[in-house]
């Protein structure tokens with residue numbers, strides 16, 4: 001008998017919360033970008049809820065968007081570097097997967113492979129890398145450049161980058177380390193593999209000076225939704241993070257990504273698609289609506305505009321009337337798919353600029369679910385059972401309250417319906433996600449040759 005298919009859940013946490021005004025909630029953690037104690041408490045709550053993973057977005061620059069006034073009102077300008085934070089969180093959690101975002105546009109593959117492999121060792125096989133190509137154009141200014149690389153060039157580099165990183169993670173066979181004190185043999189040199197990569201963007205000899213971990217190698221996550229982004233997902237991603245604001249579009253995305261897999265020698269069993277969800281949960285529908293409206297009422301106009309500019313990668317929106325139509329604009333060189341998604345929603349629902357700011361303030365293009373635990377679970381179940389999702393990245397509006405609400409109210413409902421685990425399946429992220437443990441390319445070659 002095959003085990004029932006279970007929903008996978010990530011806790012996608014921004015410092016202070018997903019909502020632009022989260023920090024102003026009277027009970028919100030207001031120091032999350034600088035307080036390890038607050039970050040540790042959030043991670044422990046996610047683990048109490050049996051979440052598969054904690055997921056950290058990232059950007060290596062303060063956003064250039066927004067006025068000085070808006071900057072003074074935002075809580076998201078400072079944050080911990082995600083790898084450093086996750087390494088510390090590994091020590092205060094035991095089963096929670098730890099996924100950090102890191103960009104292929106400004107990083108070097110050897111350094112990145114080494115950092116994630118180390119986190120994988122430190123955490124006992126719980127790490128994951130969210131591969132992005134940088135949606136914040138200001139990152140260029142912190143890395144010796146005057147201009148962000150073009151969308152297509154970023155993806156070209158990303159594909160080769162991922163190939164190098166995966167190759168480096170296969171530098172050692174699982175049984176390479178003997179550590180036999182009697183014979184004095186520490187490792188079997190025949191089980192060390194030199195990558196010798198020479199490509200268009202990188203020349204990396206290898207091997208990596210970190211051993212393989214309990215889960216073989218970190219789980220590769222990818223977030224990017226354009227045609228090129230979807231191809232990259234199909235080529236390398238094991239978990240696909242996506243922003244989808246309605247069921248039909250989410251099904252289209254899911255079907256499309258899965259259909260691309262065979263071209264890269266992969267199958268559906270190799271990949272989980274997990275859209276974001278912004279849940280607002282109350283004991284009653286009215287209670288949930290009140291919670292939603294309360295945070296919305298705390299948005300300062302300059303912050304609403306600044307965060308919209310950042311989300312769609314276009315500046316200067318403060319020049320337009322707040323209650324007038326959403327202006328026409330060209331394609332961004334940053335978060336192109338998100339820009340299209342939000343502008344489409346604005347056109348569909350005939351929104352003013354301010355209405356688009358409000359629409360963006362919490363979910364930022366992801367699925368919005370307001371209601372009782374049963375109503376939120378209904379939406380999730382519908383997407384899960386009908387070809388839109390294998391699970392969700394849950395985006396708590398403010399911390400810790402919205403994560404507590406989800407863990408205390410929605411998780412038990414999902415468990416009662418047999419949709420979500422009551423205990424972790426194993427100690428590694430791969431085991432919990434139900435993803436195969438990669439044998440390592442050299443071992444694979446041997447198996448093919450036999």
Ligand SMILES: Cc1cc2nc3c(=O)[nH]c(=O)nc-3n(C[C@H](O)[C@H](O)[C@H](O)COP(=O)(O)O)c2cc1C
Pocket residue numbers: 056057058059101103131132133134135136223224225226227228229230241242243334335336337338
């Ligand atoms: C759901 C989602 C989450 C993303 N998270 C980040 C992030 O945390 N940091 C970042 O620099 N880029 C992030 N990106 C940006 C992508 O890596 C990419 O640069 C951008 O979306 C443009 O590619 P696309 O048009 O294929 O989506 C994210 C994109 C998506 C769709």
